[in-house]
Amino acid sequence: xxxxxxxxxxxxxxxxxxxxxxxxxxxxxxxxxxxxxxxxxxxxxxxxxxxxxxxxxxxxxxxxxxxxxxxxxxxxxxxxxxxxxxxxxxxxxxxxxxxxxxxxxxxxxxxxxxxxxxxxxxxxxxxxxxxxxxxxxxxxxxxxxxxxxxxxxxxxxxxxxxxxxxxxxxxxxxxxxxxxxxxxxxxxxxxxxxxxxxxxxxxxxxxxxxxxxxxxxxxxxxxxxxxxxxxxxxxxxxxxxxxxxxxxxxxxxxxxxxxxxxxxxxxxxxxxxxxxxxxxxxxxxxxxxxxxxxxxxxxxxxxxxxxxxxxxxxxxxxxxxxxxxxxxxxxxxxxxxxxxxxxxxxxxxxxxxxxxxxxxxxxxxxxxxxxxxxxxxxxxxxxxxxxxxxxxxxxxxxxxxxxxxxxxxxxxxxxxxxxxxxxxxxxxxxx
Numbered sequence: 001x002x003x004x005x006x007x008x009x010x011x012x013x014x015x016x017x018x019x020x021x022x023x024x025x026x027x028x029x030x031x032x033x034x035x036x037x038x039x040x041x042x043x044x045x046x047x048x049x050x051x052x053x054x055x056x057x058x059x060x061x062x063x064x065x066x067x068x069x070x071x072x073x074x075x076x077x078x079x080x081x082x083x084x085x086x087x088x089x090x091x092x093x094x095x096x097x098x099x100x101x102x103x104x105x106x107x108x109x110x111x112x113x114x115x116x117x118x119x120x121x122x123x124x125x126x127x128x129x130x131x132x133x134x135x136x137x138x139x140x141x142x143x144x145x146x147x148x149x150x151x152x153x154x155x156x157x158x159x160x161x162x163x164x165x166x167x168x169x170x171x172x173x174x175x176x177x178x179x180x181x182x183x184x185x186x187x188x189x190x191x192x193x194x195x196x197x198x199x200x201x202x203x204x205x206x207x208x209x210x211x212x213x214x215x216x217x218x219x220x221x222x223x224x225x226x227x228x229x230x231x232x233x234x235x236x237x238x239x240x241x242x243x244x245x246x247x248x249x250x251x252x253x254x255x256x257x258x259x260x261x262x263x264x265x266x267x268x269x270x271x272x273x274x275x276x277x278x279x280x281x282x283x284x285x286x287x288x289x290x291x292x293x294x295x296x297x298x299x300x301x302x303x304x305x306x307x308x309x310x311x312x313x314x315x316x317x318x319x320x321x322x323x324x325x326x327x328x329x330x331x332x333x334x335x336x337x338x339x340x341x342x343x344x345x346x347x348x349x350x351x352x353x354x355x356x357x358x359x360x361x362x363x364x365x366x367x368x369x370x371x372x373x374x375x376x377x378x379x380x381x382x383x384x385x386x387x388x389x390x391x392x393x394x395x396x397x398x399x400x401x402x403x404x405x406x407x408x409x410x411x412x413x414x415x416x417x418x419x420x421x422x423x424x425x426x427x428x429x430x431x
Contacts (some may be wrong), residue, residue, distance in 0.1 A: 008036060008060040011174045015057060017125045018069070019050050024128065026072040030117065033068050035059040042068075067208055070117040074124035075134070080166065080254075081111040083138045093253075093263040094139060096289040097146050104155070106423075107147035110162050118208040122170045141165030143250035150285045153242055161243050163211060164218035165250055169220075171201030188400075188407030188425050195231045195408065198223055218243035222251050227276040229353065229401060231408075249282045264290040266390050273394040274360050287339055311385055314392055315369040321399070321430065322361060325354055328424050337420045346409050350424070353402050357395055364391040403428035 021027060026047060033042040033056075041055050048069055056065065084107055089093055098106060114329050115123075128132040148158045161393035172180055172194075179186060179193045186194065202220035207210060221235075221244025228236030230248065240248075251266040260266050268290050268417070271283040332338055338347065361367060366388065403425050410421045 010056045010065045014174050022048050030070050035060040066118040071121045071124050072119045075127050084142050085109050094291040101146050101149045109145050113162050129224045139254045140250045144246050147153050160214045161246050163215045164247050168219050168222045171197030174200050188403045191404040218247050222247040225277050226279050245279050269390045270394050315366050339415050343417045346396045399428050
């Protein structure tokens, strides 16, 4: 989305959300809204309604639409602070991580941030879209403060990550909601609609709030990975700002904390599945919290798990898929249609990442399951089955990440090259 669209054009997906909100709450123009030629479209104080939709979308504006409206009784910092307190009181893994930090309470840091009417409107849309959405944003903010503290960041930078964590997903408000349904599986070619949201969020924050540039930068980087496997730029290491590294970990573990059993253990495994994917110091915070939580109460009995054949079958299928990918990559490298520089580079990158995934498969102990003579599952230990299921799921997700990236990069190739890569993309993306 070019930057000028944020400034002079009204995004139809965001406007539709604003107009839906206007059916539940009063949204008014905080100033006269003019088009680029100086014609007044909406008077100051007028209520925003669907009757204005065509007028606002058919012309470029002189100022951002987002900065010219306000919602009555919208989300404010008091509501954010209340939600943060509720999370701290009721979400055990968050409470465990908060116990590991000292000094000023992360709740106090979060309660001290400020945002204007544009961000208030966006957060209100998020909040009205479902309880879990705002909960996720506040949780990312709260966890980011804790991680930043453990990462040795200053109080100023802790405020940066508090803001970035809260606002990290505002770019999704500008994306066709068809691609954001939680129960809809996105195919690799559809990811191009989603991967732009960090850049959109960066531009919105830069254009609508008087924040340090580091806030917008962290939002831009919240899906980047330390090993370069993230998006949208696939930068690596310290090319990602410290705040961006913090937000990326907080965003990932928040999703795990909201709806998974054994959340701290699951998050710990997810952060370690591919060594180097996240900064080691940040992953260690979850490990420390997990160990501390284990010492707080009685250990749960290790109950009987699922049938061993079922688990072994899943692991075998994953192993076979990884091997099939490796064979196909080698075949594609030799194809005449893919001999030019760009597709060869893409295939080399796929090979590098698949090699790392194969190492992860072995390092997690999944390869032990493949031996028919192994008694790995014979105890039917719930803990063993849990760790196996998490490792299998996480490795499957990493394969799908490779499929997504290859589809995005492959779309820039010649038509014949793109077609030649499609079987590999489908294999990587398969269950």
